[in-house]
Amino acid sequence: MTQVDHVRMANAIRGLAMDAVEKAKSGHPGLPMGAADIATVLFTQFLKYDAADPTWPDRDRFVLSAGHGSMLLYALLYLTGNKEMTLDQIKRFRQVDSLTPGHPENFRTKGIETTTGPLGQGIATSVGMALAEKMLAAEFGKKIVDHHTYVLCSDGDLMEGVSQEAIAMAGHWRLNKLIVLYDDNGISIDGPTSIADSVDQVKRFKSAGWAAELIDGQDQAAIAAAITRAQKSNKPSLIACKTTIGYGAPTRAGTAKAHGEALGADELKGAKEKLGISLEPFSVPDDVLKAWRTAGSRGAAAHADWDARYGELGPRKRAEFERRLRHERPASLAKALRDHKKKLLENPLNIATRKSSEAAIDAIAETMPMEFVGGSADLTGSNNNKPKNAQAFGAKTPKGRFIHYGIREHGMAAAMNGIFLHGGFAPNGATFLVFTDYARPAMRLAALMGTGVVYVMTHDSIGLGEDGPTHQPVEHLAALRAIPNMRVLRPCDAVEVAECWELALNRTNGPTVLALTRQNLPQLRTSAPSDNPCSHGGYELVAASGEAKVSLFASGSEVEIAVAAQKELAGRGIAARVVSVPSLELLLSQPEDKQKAIIGNAPVKVAIEAAVRWGWDAVIGHDGVFIGMHGFGESGPAKDLYKHFGITAEAAVNAVLKRLG
């Protein structure tokens, strides 16, 4: 503890936030000014961290769910002594290539745990972090893993639906080391929150199994007392902190005007005078900065103690712990998948790809049983992603490695980000492909942050049959392929499934969607070369006899149709080849000559995919033949639907014959 008044420390945050927003002429001063007291109490008295080593594995996690208040976080990083967060960076707030972008970006700035800004994501991601802490502690022991996850969130975070999914999961799992500080300032962009909201958040959180209370968020003693109570609770805790947005601003405090724009010279001056801060921009008194730096190294002793305990672990356990945190796969994985593929070639599996995925998962989970963390949004038996030996995770079974997320696709995807970011696990989560729509904001963040998570998305087309158009994805492949750094893999058989799982698990800098069928498919592949043909996005599965007049491109369940069409064309003396395209966007990201070689020069190009055409013109041209969906699906048996929508070998052959005259 320092001799400097906590109020002056909090005001240092306020001053930097006001000055940075003023200089950038954009940004959000209101939250840092209102929540400065909360942050000061947390960072000087409770948060376990060592500013000198922001990656210390057993640090407490701090998530600024209200990402628009980024200057709060940048001010804290600078004040506590984060090496890279210089005053110069603070001055470059919101400029290209700075470490201080508009919203916090964990992939850009060290000391930031997760990217926030889209509301609700931070609180939902934090549930995954707290979950990971509980799982990892159960495995490596409390001497090595024993930390809290703190969240600072806003009204907006709690209005977003994903927050309900998140708090329901945290309450159910009794994630008592998750502590949410709610900056309850009663103001949103449109005005007082009372124009749009009447929810009693304390009661709401209690209904989800949380400890919850309302305090004065400008009273540092009250904040400290509440955090102390929360740390002792056997439930996750909500501390609703009544604050004043833009605290200190003479005319804007407590109003929406304080939220999201620079204060302007006069208001800024007035605020500084009121708070007793130097008018000199970006100045922090030496004694205050020193007190903050002392706070930033408060955790050094705890860190050293941890290092000592960690040293006692033994080299093998340490190596394992570190490998896990690095997201490096065990050496045994490659062999396991090689053996699995070999078995498939010996005993082909003519089953749905969701089921051949289950077989691959069993092989994988055997080699990494404690780090391969599956889960499903209440479709476990349909998604087929529960390893046969996996136990369900629960409050009393923290060594369980399969998570029943409930019907919460969005919360699941956000939690998966948190699990990955915490470190130690390779999370995959499952639902029907069509419901990626529900999870999309968290999936986008996964792509932006580069979290190596795997989405096991089954029932990937009209092939799911009778559930009808509400459950049949048609635009989802295109919509997912369009997300930068998202990889979509749609394997055509059991061998491609194994190859795609290999690609997915070895991709630790971005998310992967596995699109899998409900319906059975024949095993088409008769070899499994070590270079993994799927890694190029597409490859020639069936060669033409002679110079190809036709190239048939297809993915997933439609490769079978392309192969049948090729055979039929061959019977009519028309040389055609089949190119399997498990990943359209991966094919299109190959070097140009490689792409050309795969796509080929056949005068007639046909793409077959039970989805919309978007994206395929890049392969077959605007004049290419597309056999697929042109609108929504319909309810009926899968075979009837393929006929109904004209996605058949016959249709492909007829289109080719028409094209060839």
Next chain:
Amino acid sequence: MTQVDHVRMANAIRGLAMDAVEKAKSGHPGLPMGAADIATVLFTQFLKYDAADPTWPDRDRFVLSAGHGSMLLYALLYLTGNKEMTLDQIKRFRQVDSLTPGHPENFRTKGIETTTGPLGQGIATSVGMALAEKMLAAEFGKKIVDHHTYVLCSDGDLMEGVSQEAIAMAGHWRLNKLIVLYDDNGISIDGPTSIADSVDQVKRFKSAGWAAELIDGQDQAAIAAAITRAQKSNKPSLIACKTTIGYGAPTRAGTAKAHGEALGADELKGAKEKLGISLEPFSVPDDVLKAWRTAGSRGAAAHADWDARYGELGPRKRAEFERRLRHERPASLAKALRDHKKKLLENPLNIATRKSSEAAIDAIAETMPMEFVGGSADLTGSNNNKPKNAQAFGAKTPKGRFIHYGIREHGMAAAMNGIFLHGGFAPNGATFLVFTDYARPAMRLAALMGTGVVYVMTHDSIGLGEDGPTHQPVEHLAALRAIPNMRVLRPCDAVEVAECWELALNRTNGPTVLALTRQNLPQLRTSAPSDNPCSHGGYELVAASGEAKVSLFASGSEVEIAVAAQKELAGRGIAARVVSVPSLELLLSQPEDKQKAIIGNAPVKVAIEAAVRWGWDAVIGHDGVFIGMHGFGESGPAKDLYKHFGITAEAAVNAVLKRLG
């Protein structure tokens, strides 16, 4: 009221549901069997409807949010005497082209209020229906508009986050005529809900300002008493009804096995014996059917009374009411937009398209002030979609026509569907384009159902600047264009904005996204032909002098860049033309010759759009030049970002020069 025992009436539902699922060999018997008592009480004692006229405007709305229990609804429609719902249709459950698809489809089957299946959508849509009822009643009086909205929902509906957004809005607006019956059967697909959920739903709803209670959902008297209480409440009501899933099935009742598959011959026989139902498939005893038919015509008298009251309204008011329900626009709209465009040509507006949209909105709202219902997810001042004379809707201001949805994009989009489906209004809702991700499941349903709603999506590219990649859409245009029946319009200036609003409002069979800029743009158009050039998706904005060597395609804010590049190329003696493409998918849906005429034959084709390339290859070819985004954006001033990412006239010119050698 009928003399036939209510239990036998409920069992008729159970029998039909079991038989239909058995015949289809797929479907969900569990919910109809468990909730049959709830439905019987509601449809025989409370619901105001007339089976002979399922479109009677003042009918109570019934929403089966748990759409997988569709056989409950189909059985009710058949039993109550809906003309089209024959026993033959029940027997064709889940077959292609039947009126009885896997999940209820309002665009297919009369008597169904909204399409459900994706969980949470029904309850969230129903909030919009109840909202519309309140707004329309305030306008036309309680003699004409005075009905309830009933919802039957499941555990899954309440686990989905969108349910929180929905109930928070309903509670805040005190939508007391919204009554939600929760089929609280304690079972989800993976097993007992206790494996994934501990939320106390009664407490949760109370925290959101609802009346809420827990009752025995198999006790018809308890159900009736609770509905009676709910009808008297001044708050929306939740009735949690404890039920047994698959009620009556000898071994599967109360288990997950009853949820989503056919019972099988033995279990079905056992259930029928236990319930005392004939083993003959699809048979309903004459007296039971007669009792149901009596229930179905219970509302005829109320309907006749309403007709009489309606007749007293006077012809002008009736014509207005009917026009509104038909979603027909007032004759004055076309003139208002024509005048608005004329003004723009006289006094060009060089402002952001979100602001020229505001100008168009003011012109529109003046001609349809009571039916044009705007709203924003807490970004009103940024989205610029509040008409200058609009008042905020609220519990005490039901004539207000601007809705503060709070930070609830998903709930907003679902409510918009409900407002449209109820009839009487042209809803639009606003947020940043990037947050369409949050609303996507409801937007997809809008496209599937064909609701004529308008999404005012501002801040549509990196041009929003400093908020950074979490707020900058790059893949969203592509992802939205890929949805069948979704129209995406991205106007380049104030005149195109007016034209796009005209297209959007006149599109009453599907949703429209307006993608608008934060940053200022020059007015490029100097004429406004009456055929609305935007209606073709694209058109030549600037002709080449001589035969074009280059075609420059662009949308929205990048048209300005294309025009500058054209000028620069002309200066270098290179003939280029500019094609403005406000709607790529509309261009690609034009007849082939029309498309070819617009796209043209220039050897070099360039597309400029501050978004990813997906889709553009259909216009420019795989070898075309694309000037746009290749990954996520970054935080910085807009002008810096355009330079940083090379989306400039200079870059386009250089690419053309390189291509021309």
